[in-house]
Every structure is written in C-alpha cells, then in structure tokens.
Amino acid sequence: MMIVLIVSLLLLLFLCYGILPTVLIRTFSFRIMKYGDKNFRIALTFDDGPHPVYTEKLLDLLRSYHASAAFFVVGERAQRYPHLVERMSKEGHAVGIHHQTHSNSWFLLPHRLREEISGCAQSIKKITGNAPMYYRPPWGRFNLFSLSASRAYKTIMWSSINEDWKAAQGKEKLAERLKKDLGGGRIYLLHDSGDNPGADNEAPAVMLEALREFLEFAQQKGYRFVSLEELKKNNERG
Template sequence: MKLLWISFVFIIAFILVYSIIPTVLIRINGWGIRKRIPSSAIAITFDDGPNPIYTPQLLDLLKKYRVKATFFVVGSKVNRYPEIIQRMSKEGHTIGIHHYQHISSWICSPFRIKKELALTDEAIRTCTNEQVTFYRPPWGHFNLFSLLVSKPYKKIMWSHIFGDWKAAKGKNGLLEELRTAVEPGAILLLHDCGETFGADPDAPFYMLENLEILLKEALDKGTNFITLKEL
C-alpha cells in the first residue's frame, strides 16, 4: 500500500512539473509567447481546420469583406484538404502550425512535439511553398520542453477566447463577447472546425453567422484587421 501511495504521488508530481505548471507559468508570465499584437489593428485567428464544409465558407466570408486572417491548421487535415490550404495562401491569409494531430503537449514527449511540428510544417510548405513562422499548440498547452523544441517558431496565444466550439455559445452570447473584444492589439481566437474533442460539429455554423455581423459593424467603424505576417 505504501509503495502504491508513493507511486501515485510521484505520478501526480510528474504531471504537475512536466505539463500543468509550465503551461501556467508560460501563459501568466508571457514567456516566449505573444498574447497581443503591437498594433492598433486586430488579428483574427482560427484553430483546428481546415474543415471541408466550414473553412471554404469562412474564406468566402473573409473575401467578401476583404479581411485577412491567420489559420492554425492541423497537419493531417492539411494533407487531406490541400486545396483549401492553397486557397488560404492565394488569398493572403497567414497559415501556422497547430500540431499534426490535435493532441495536447501535456501528453507529448519532446520528440513527439518535434515530430508534430515537422510534419505540419512540411504539409503546409508542400501546399504553399511558403516558410512557416507561427505556432499555437492545441488548447494552448505547453510542457517542460515546449518552448525549447518549438524555438524556430513564434508562439501565438490569444487575448480573447470565446468558447465558440460549443453551438450553445454561438446561439447565445458570442456576438456580445466579440463586440467587447474589438480593441486595438487584440488577438481573437475562433474555430472553423467542430470535429475535435469537446466540440460540437455544427458550432462553426453559428460562429460564421456571428462573425459576419461583427465584421460588418467593425469595418463600418473603421476597424482594421490584419494577419500575423503583416506585423
């Protein structure tokens, strides 16, 4: 029993030291990451895509309002839908890494993270012939070695996150939160795919409805939206 208790304490301590504590310290102190942009403009970012249904609709919407955005894409989906990534690139959007599989850094070894980055980088470059500069880990999770392993990339977090991966948020409350978040230097995090763990498949539909209203209002007021590569 004593050995079992010691093993349990060791496992908990390892989890805290390897994953949770580094994530908390990095995000609170801003070590090696960017949560805002040094600009009077706003950066809209999208995670978890590309999605064959909603990402093209999102690209249509952005094109309609002449807004450029930043997409943190899942490498395995890039290989599945290369034509969507090619369209993103041609239309002037920034494309960054969001792991090859949507897996948390909390359960990844340094070697696994390095592989996730390398595979996604290769997938994006194959589609776009462009250098990959930006990285956002799934769920914003880091581990003890994340910053070291991902050193070649600029780590981008967010100033505002909305829970838009849930359809209920899109139906009630998302628009007001978006309006509140429209402020100089903000990095907004939305999702163009509802296929990841804990998400609703139809959530991007409601996100798109709210986003169009926001873009109309913000652009009428002279708000400027930029991609990260414009900094």
C-alpha cells in the same frame, strides 16, 4: 502506501512536465505573442481546420470583407484538404502549425512533440511552397520542452477567447461577446472545425454567422483585420 507514493510522484511529474510550464509561459508571456499595438488593428486566428464545409465558407466571408487572418491547421487535415490550405495561402492568409494531429502537449514526450511540429510544418510547406512562421499548440498547452521544440517559429496565443466551440450559446450571444471584447491589438481565437473532443460539430456554423455580424460592426467602428505580421511589427515598434 507504496501505491500512494507512486501516484503522488506521477502527479508531481505531470504537474512539472505539462501544467506548470503552461501556466508560467502563458502568465508571463514568455516567448509568445498575445496582442499587438493599441491602434485600430485586430488579428483573427482560426484553429483546428481545415474543414471541407466550414473553412471554405469562412474564406469566402473573409474575402468579402477584405479581412486578413491566420489559420493554425492540423497537418493530417491539411493533407486531406490541400486545396483549402492552398487557397488560404494564395488569398494572403498566414498558415501556421497546430501539430500534425490534434494532440495534447501535456502527453507528448520531447521526440514526439518535435515530430508533431515538424510533421505539420512539412505538410504546410508541401502544399503552399512556403515554410510556416507561426505555431500554436492545441488547447494552448505547453510542456517542459515546447519552447525548445518550437524555437524556429513565433508562438501565437490569444487575447480574446469566446467559447465559440459551443454551439448552444447561439449566434446572438457569441456576436455580443465578440463585440464586447473589441479592442485594438486583440488576437481573436476562433475555430473553423468542431471535430475535436469537447467541441460541437456544428459550432463553426454558429461562429460564421456571429463573425459576419462582428466583421460588419468592427469595420463600422474603424477597425482593420490585419495579418499577424503587421500586428507583430506594430507591437515591436511599441
């Protein structure tokens, strides 16, 4: 009986500390940004990098289409490949915080969460010379202290997610999903690294092929791929 009670209390604590804050914050968009205005503007965001192969190819692709993007980098990977983070910044892309390690906020105590955020921020500033403006927690998960720990940054979520971490769906299916979800003010979530639990290592290669097709399609429809700052300003005016 005592074991059942302890387990029940632990589950309740976990629910209140991690799952419930995540559901409430994301459902009611409390202090987060998920979309911009309804004009022909789109924001591309990429999580989990930098990756030594895929991030460079992605930057080449974005440059060829004059597309702005935001990269939510893992601090320890940024330290490993600083030239890629430096290139992101120099080419006009935003570099945001995605924790120092790819850690789940549900399992981070308050002091550890602050360390993950501040550590990543320091890594970015050391490489680019600029303090980051944006934050996105890994897996989009928050805990009871997330809003307090990240209050210095604008938290960016997404309004379009298409499971690009799964390589098996293939380029054609992913491209069609991206096209079907096309709309003004959308913030697309994509990944330039597949080196995390639940992701396929080769998934970014599929994403890049689908993204090339989507960039061409969206631009032909009159859409522009803009910075989060431009999307945010237009959303605030609306």
